[in-house]
Amino acid sequence: MTSAAIETAAAPRRKAKLSPLERSERRLGFLLLLPAFLLLGTVVLYPISQLLITSMQFNHLAQPWMGTPFVGFDNFQRALADERFWETTLNTVIYIVVTVPGAVVVGLGLALLANQPFTVKWPVRLGLLLPWALPLVFAGLIFRWFFEYNQGLVNNALVWLGFAKVPWLTQPGFAFAATCIAIIWKTSSFVALVLLAGLQTIPKSLYEAAEIDGANRWQQFIEITLPMLRPAIVVALIFRTITAIQTFDIPYAMTNGGPGHSTETLAMYIHKTTIDFLDLGYGSALAVLMFVVSVIATTGYLRYTRRDPRKT
16 A cells, blocks of 8 residues: 555545535424424423532521522432431332332233234233323222231231231331332333333244244244343333332332331432421432432443344
């Protein structure tokens, strides 16, 4: 290669000049996107900026004479030294570890069931929609009645089978288990709907070719269904993990965080700090920490989806 060719290859490539038509189309595109950017800034960016500002202030509505002085990272240092913050964070992590995989497993089973060649499919798919459409607080109240000690269906069934009643909502371990069951039941329907959409995009020719090669149902599930469902599973995991980090309604309706603080989540602690204790500064700092955890979890999932499948 000659020196002139080397210099030409090493020289930075100049951007091609846009034609007047392309420049006008680009300006039109920016103008069309401007309302969306303004709406995003109003609905998302502005509240987040205000949350960050409040988290660095002393803002206690029960002490209005103190004003709202700037305290820097004092609220965050207070959170790191707060035992209740760590306890509720641990509870939230356990909710994530238990309910997210539980919802995916149950949702996958429901999606496979709904994907079967039924003659009449609408009752099965309606059964998937109903739990998802049910309000969260309503679902929590229903399961609170299910696990009630004296009149609950679960204890009545245990007594009918010859077992003793279980204090589901008054002992920490049982209360946590009952809450997890309610959350998995409520959220598995959403996961099932997402996975059902993914199942319907898998070509049937792949299964027909696998049958010709002698693969059984389990081998088809492992080699075809799961790999082809990977994008849908990741989407379901992202949404389910974010909602699990923000778990509030069902534990609040079932146990109100009790007994003690055994079922209290970080979102419930933020609610009590801001609404009950009127400490907006500290509550905003807790909300910022929860937001950071949500961003980290989402980024982890997205980094996983961008990996080269040949390296996995």
